[in-house]
Structure formats: structure tokens, C-alpha cells
Amino acid sequence: MSLSSAQAVRHAVLTATNSASRALQTRHFSWSLPRGKQRVVVLGSGWGGYNVLRGIDKKRWDVTVLSPNTYFNFTPLLASTAVGTLEFRCAVEPVRRYAPQVTYYQAWCDNIDFAKKELKCMPATRPVNAEPTMDADLHPLHERQNSFTLKYDKLIIAVGAYSQTFNVPGVKEHAHFLKDVKDARRIRSRILECFEQANQPFVSDIERRNLLNFCIVGGGPTGVEFSSELYDLLHSDIFKHYPNLARLTKITLYDVAPNILGSFDKSLRKYTEKTLSREGISILTSHHVDRVENGKMIVREQGEVPFGLLVWSTGLAPNPLVKELSRVQKDPKTSSLITNDHLNIIMEDGKPNTDVWAIGDAAKIEDAPLPATAQVANQKAKYLVRKINKLAKDQESPEPFKFENFGSLAYIGNWKAIYDRPTNGAEEGFMQKETGRIAWLLWRSAYFTMTLSIRNKILVPTYWFLNWIFGRDLTRF
Ligand SMILES: Cc1cc2nc3c(=O)[nH]c(=O)nc-3n(C[C@H](O)[C@H](O)[C@H](O)COP(=O)(O)OP(=O)(O)OC[C@H]3O[C@@H](n4cnc5c(N)ncnc54)[C@H](O)[C@@H]3O)c2cc1C
Known part of the structure; x- marks a missing residue:
């Protein structure tokens, strides 16, 4: 957020x-x-x-x-x-x-x-x-x-x-946030721009590596889901069309905490870390970003880290x-x-x-x-x-608000997700912790069901299907 x-x-x-x-x-x-x-x-x-x-x-x-x-x-x-x-x-x-x-x-x-x-x-x-x-x-x-x-x-x-930046200098100026559809549009445009810039004949390999270094700061559900969606885009579509740039591309997920997805159960966190690492997403926990400048960030444990795109998602302000x-x-x-x-x-x-x-x-x-x-x-x-x-209607409603926890879902890439529903002390049972394809099906069905208008109930599965068959649109305008 x-x-x-x-x-x-x-x-x-x-x-x-x-x-x-x-x-x-x-x-x-x-x-x-x-x-x-x-x-x-x-x-x-x-x-x-x-x-x-x-x-x-x-x-x-x-x-x-x-x-x-x-x-x-x-x-x-x-x-x-x-x-x-x-x-x-x-x-x-x-x-x-x-x-x-x-x-x-x-x-x-x-x-x-x-x-x-x-x-x-x-x-x-x-x-x-x-x-x-x-x-x-x-x-x-x-x-x-x-x-x-x-x-x-x-x-x-x-x-x-609003988004929390913890007053890290330069974040507001040089990082992308993901809170609004306008942010999503800027991010999509920047990803495609990075590849087109890196593809120019006069660009050196070092500059290419920098442009194709995608950093995500914040290992909560938004940071994890964005890293995973980016992984899908690169592996399903971009690398087909930019085969020479695949080996130079990197996704890194940073968090200051010792684990990502702190609000999820430990077993699901471990599963996610293993899955993301196996897919080539580097997870750097206990890392502190001290400053962000144009095209680079200063990480206490690493020094200067150049990037093409930095997505910042470290909680709420x-x-x-x-x-x-x-x-x-x-x-x-x-x-x-x-x-x-x-x-x-x-x-x-x-x-x-x-x-x-x-x-x-x-x-x-x-x-x-x-x-x-x-x-x-x-x-x-x-x-x-x-x-x-x-x-x-001048009627009273004396009942207080009660929250019913339907559980949390996070997409972790490559048609996999995790689902966590707290047991509240009861024994674990059916559909309380799920991983992989089953959780992914839950993820898609949950968000399809929650989609509000009939128009979007038609558009969402249509785009899922179209992009599965024909690939994602890589045009930038
Ligand atoms: C990328 C992303 C993914 C997420 N995924 C999930 C998920 O999978 N599951 C889940 O449960 N939650 C998810 N969340 C969290 C969820 O979106 C928020 O908890 C939720 O949006 C909060 O709703 P809200 O109405 O309080 O605020 P918002 O949805 O943020 O809406 C606030 C509204 O207030 C308007 N506004 C702001 N300031 C003013 C002002 N001064 N005057 C008038 N209007 C103003 C804004 O323009 C906006 O329309 C996600 C959040 C993000 C960013």
C-alpha cells in the first residue's frame, strides 16, 4: 500500500x-x-x-x-x-x-x-x-x-x-509506490522503458545490468505479490522478446525485518521464501535502505545499489x-x-x-x-x-461491529499462492492453510467473486484467458 x-x-x-x-x-x-x-x-x-x-x-x-x-x-x-x-x-x-x-x-x-x-x-x-x-x-x-x-x-x-516511507530521504522522489491504478500505469510503463533503454546498441553491459535491476522494498503481501507478478511477466513474455537481456535481469526483494510476510503463518513464510528463491527472486531480509537517489539506493549492508525500477511498499502512514x-x-x-x-x-x-x-x-x-x-x-x-x-427508518441497531476473518491470500508467482486462515485456538482443519495451485485457485476465485460490476466480472477472466493464450501486451504508450 x-x-x-x-x-x-x-x-x-x-x-x-x-x-x-x-x-x-x-x-x-x-x-x-x-x-x-x-x-x-x-x-x-x-x-x-x-x-x-x-x-x-x-x-x-x-x-x-x-x-x-x-x-x-x-x-x-x-x-x-x-x-x-x-x-x-x-x-x-x-x-x-x-x-x-x-x-x-x-x-x-x-x-x-x-x-x-x-x-x-x-x-x-x-x-x-x-x-x-x-x-x-x-x-x-x-x-x-x-x-x-x-x-x-x-x-x-x-x-x-498513505504510504509509509519512514522518512528515508529520496523515496518520494525516486521510488514508485503501488496504491492506485495510476501508480500501476507508471510502473508498467517504466518496466517496459527499462527494457527498451537496455536494448539500445550504445548501452554498456554495466548500464544494462543497472537498468534491469528491479528492486522491491517491503516484504509484505503487496511487495511479494508485485515481485511475483513481475517474475511472471519476465519469464512468460519479456524474455521471449528480449532473449539477450534475460541473463542481465534481476529481481530483489528487501525487508528490514528478518522475514517476509510477517503476518502469515511461519510454514507459509518458509514455503514462500523457498518458492521465490528457487524462481530466482533474491530475498534480502534484515537489510536497511538508508537513502534513495536517482537510479540508485544506498543499502547499509550492501552500499550503492543501482536500479532501473524501485517499488516501495513498507506499510501505512x-x-x-x-x-x-x-x-x-x-x-x-x-x-x-x-x-x-x-x-x-x-x-x-x-x-x-x-x-x-x-x-x-x-x-x-x-x-x-x-x-x-x-x-x-x-x-x-x-x-x-x-x-x-x-x-x-428511525430504527435502532444495537449490535456492535464484529469482524469475521476469512483468511489472507497472497499470490507468489508461477500460478502459486498461499492462503492462511487463523485457527483461533481450534485445531487446524480443512482450508486453513493452503499453498501452491489450490491456493492459487482460491486466490483467483476470491478476487473474481469480489469484483464488483458485471463489466469487470466479464473483463477480468477474459484478460486472464487472453493473456494466457496470447501473452501480455508489451506496448508502451
Ligand atoms: C496493491 C495493494 C494490494 C492490496 N491487496 C489487498 C488484498 O489482497 N486483500 C486485502 O484485504 N487488502 C488488500 N489491500 C489493502 C486494502 O486495499 C486497504 O486496506 C483498503 O484499500 C482500505 O480501504 P479504505 O477505504 O480505508 O482506503 P482506500 O481504499 O485507500 O480509499 C481511500 C479513499 O479516500 C480518498 N481520499 C484520500 N484522502 C482524501 C481526502 N482528504 N478527502 C477525500 N477523499 C480522500 C482516496 O482517494 C481513496 O478514494 C491492498 C492494498 C494495496 C495498495
Whole structure:
């Protein structure tokens, strides 16, 4: 899980522009609502926000969604799109599918006034008079003058988290993150560019080796899955078309911890390490990246390591909006919003705010931490939909949120995966730990089943099949 370039740019300028933007003209949105309908504002269109949007009773609530992305990212398939196993559109769903029943603004929420029930928002689009050729994501925020405020009756905070860089210098500037479909597109383009650059006749063998050194930092599920998908791309397609470059190509997975996949059972970790190593992916655990520069990183145990592509995936950092919020309780370690088991945020006086809920990676239930996964965000969203739909009918829903662990899956390349479902003290039984092809079938069926729209339910297996028959598309545009 990681910080996209857009997020990196935003993060860097947010603090500097906060005071400037306050001075700029702020518009207030206060049109009248249909009689009896209260406004629910959903912040974010990820696993939490989008699933609330799908399920919420739009006839009884006036729903507004605010997100810088006009789409939902199906994150488990991003690594596959980054190497061309799937096309990018298979991993997104449009937010506007629900318009006009739902109002949508492509914008960031920069702050929340809980007392006034008001959101301070900043468009995520370029100013209307901006150069049409300029990338909206990279447009300086301080030039997006038209900040606006939005009132809410009920608020759902589902803004997720950013990528953790542990303040390693140069990561934001020189590494790729894998958090968003735009990141996946940049990675795919860079992989193909590395091969075309290395194939130029004037390039030396040393330069070729450097360009074809693919480094992944972070041995969690995202780092492992990306390394494995990259392995598949190289071995199934690229080496066929660039046979002279195969011997110069290397994939290395780094982690500062002594093991990769720390959240999985030990036997599955060992299986994965053995499988990846046998396939030629070097795993360098207990390695520390001290600095990243253009085309090289400085590793404490190795010295200078040149690379063509560096993918950085070392966990989560708090979303700047969550960081900015005051008068609410936050987890001292992760800075996530603390909620009660009904998912209401807790204010500084220790009382739950019954009009505001927080779900997904941005929130944590008090004294009951759960992993930052799509599974948790999805279940919290579904719980909240039931609750809020009952609320619209003036019905109570006294049951607290309960997480049901369906287990974790990770793809480890070459049509193999691992599956781990904690036993909670019970004896191990059927389908609790699986490896290899069976786990791979589970992996594919799980993500096919979870795919949301009928369109993507058709596209995903179609691309799996097409790429199996004809190979991945190696064009770069
Ligand atoms: C590559 C990858 C693979 C993954 N694979 C799996 C997997 O296989 N299984 C699993 O369970 N989990 C997986 N995860 C984790 C899972 O994606 C996250 O836990 C999940 O996305 C969290 O959902 P969320 O709604 O909290 O945040 P997100 O899905 O990150 O959504 C946050 C939303 O908020 C928006 N936003 C951000 N800031 C603001 C703001 N200031 N104002 C308004 N909107 C804002 C963002 O644009 C985005 O739309 C994966 C993650 C990644 C990156």
C-alpha cells in the first residue's frame, strides 16, 4: 500500500498552502435538501467509501461523495495490472455510476469542523483556466483557488492511509509506490522503458545490468505479490522478446525485518521464501535502505545499489486529513482515528460522536485493532450501511461491529499462492492453510467473486484467458 505521486505532491504542499488557501475565497454549498432527507457525506471512494456508496439507501438519504479519485481502486488486482496480466480498467469502478442519485465532487477534504458540521474542501481538478496539457495531479494546489465548504448531517470518514516511507530521504522522489491504478500505469510503463533503454546498441553491459535491476522494498503481501507478478511477466513474455537481456535481469526483494510476510503463518513464510528463491527472486531480509537517489539506493549492508525500477511498499502512514484533525482521539502509534465498536469516532472528551463514523485504514476500533485490509474496510462498510439504512427508518441497531476473518491470500508467482486462515485456538482443519495451485485457485476465485460490476466480472477472466493464450501486451504508450 503506497503513496501515489499525486498524493506525494499533495502531501508536500498541503501544509504550505493551508494558510494561503484560507485567505482565498471560500464558497459555501447550502442548497436546500428535499424535505425530510438528511445529508450523508462520504469521504473517500476506496474499499470503505465505495461500499457505503453502493449499499446506502439513496431514496432516504441525500448522499454526497467527496474523493480526489473519480473511481474505486480494486487494490488486490493492482499488481496484476502493473505487469499487464490484467488491463487497468479491470481494477477500477466509476464513482459516477451512482450519479445523479448521488452528488459527487472530485475534491479533497482538508479539514472538518465537528462543531459546525462543516467540511473544508479543495478541488482535485485543475483550475478552469489552467493549461489544458498540464497534469491535474501535478498542478500546484495553491493555484486551485476555489476551496469550498460543505455541510453534513452525517459523515463517514473513509479516506484510507498513505504510504509509509519512514522518512528515508529520496523515496518520494525516486521510488514508485503501488496504491492506485495510476501508480500501476507508471510502473508498467517504466518496466517496459527499462527494457527498451537496455536494448539500445550504445548501452554498456554495466548500464544494462543497472537498468534491469528491479528492486522491491517491503516484504509484505503487496511487495511479494508485485515481485511475483513481475517474475511472471519476465519469464512468460519479456524474455521471449528480449532473449539477450534475460541473463542481465534481476529481481530483489528487501525487508528490514528478518522475514517476509510477517503476518502469515511461519510454514507459509518458509514455503514462500523457498518458492521465490528457487524462481530466482533474491530475498534480502534484515537489510536497511538508508537513502534513495536517482537510479540508485544506498543499502547499509550492501552500499550503492543501482536500479532501473524501485517499488516501495513498507506499510501505512496516516492520511494528512486525519493528521490535521483536532479534538478527536487518535491512536498514539499509527495516528488512526479511534472509534467505538459502532464505528463512531471518539471525541477528546471521551464521548462518541454519533453523527460521524470512520472506517477502513483511517480508523481503528478502540482496544480491538484489526489489520488494515480491504476485508476489514469492506465488512465495516457493510455494517455501517445496515446501521445507517435502519437509522433512516428511525430504527435502532444495537449490535456492535464484529469482524469475521476469512483468511489472507497472497499470490507468489508461477500460478502459486498461499492462503492462511487463523485457527483461533481450534485445531487446524480443512482450508486453513493452503499453498501452491489450490491456493492459487482460491486466490483467483476470491478476487473474481469480489469484483464488483458485471463489466469487470466479464473483463477480468477474459484478460486472464487472453493473456494466457496470447501473452501480455508489451506496448508502451
Ligand atoms: C496493491 C495493494 C494490494 C492490496 N491487496 C489487498 C488484498 O489482497 N486483500 C486485502 O484485504 N487488502 C488488500 N489491500 C489493502 C486494502 O486495499 C486497504 O486496506 C483498503 O484499500 C482500505 O480501504 P479504505 O477505504 O480505508 O482506503 P482506500 O481504499 O485507500 O480509499 C481511500 C479513499 O479516500 C480518498 N481520499 C484520500 N484522502 C482524501 C481526502 N482528504 N478527502 C477525500 N477523499 C480522500 C482516496 O482517494 C481513496 O478514494 C491492498 C492494498 C494495496 C495498495
